[in-house]
């Protein structure tokens with residue numbers, strides 16, 4: 403599934419990880435992540451918008467406990483990670499350094515007697531991070547991103563069949579270079595087709611201007627200003 407953790411459940415869950423972190427749903431989390439946030443259920447298929455939001459709130463909460471990538475993959479694909487307390491995602495009274503951060507950073511509790519948030523920067527091997535993605539699984543940001551992905555997939559589907567069948571015909575006749583040029587024209591035509599469809603749907607003309615512009619009569623935002631007084635009275639403004 404092109405490297406993106408989607409809704410396929412076999413990619414989900416807690417995986418073994420050699421370092422001092424939890425590997426859950428492709429993402430590294432602090433080992434201090436509360437038990438109740440470790441194994442989160444996804445909303446059932448066909449859940450209402452409201453239900454999705456309530457499932458998501460837990461994923462959003464959990465995302466604060468994620469490790470932040472400290473450096474991009476090296477030559478071997480190994481990446482380095484910082485704990486959420488060091489990264490400024492969370493504050494805890496046990497770690498006095500974190501309490502100097504803004505009050506908008508969530509304050510969480512960690513087990514009594516715990517006086518270190520981590521053992522410094524953590525290194526993860528490429529194979530361990532196979533399902534890592536920039537946007538944390540299950541969060542609101544993730545859902546928005548998935549919506550965008552479905553859009554891309556519908557374009558792919560259109561190019562493969564609905565709009566024109568790219569896999570058939572001209573592949574056989576032409577070489578790769580000519581094929582690339584043809585593909586360019588096909589994509590341009592597809593874009594024009596989409597634009598036309600968008601305009602038709604939203605009743606826009608060639609320049610993208612609505613064809614019947616509704617009369618806009620917005621109330622003036624402020625009343626009793628100097629300009630009001632000058633317009634309606636002949637008295638000079640007070641000094």
Ligand SMILES: [Zn+2]
Pocket residue numbers: 484485486487488489519520521522
């Ligand atoms: Zn730390």
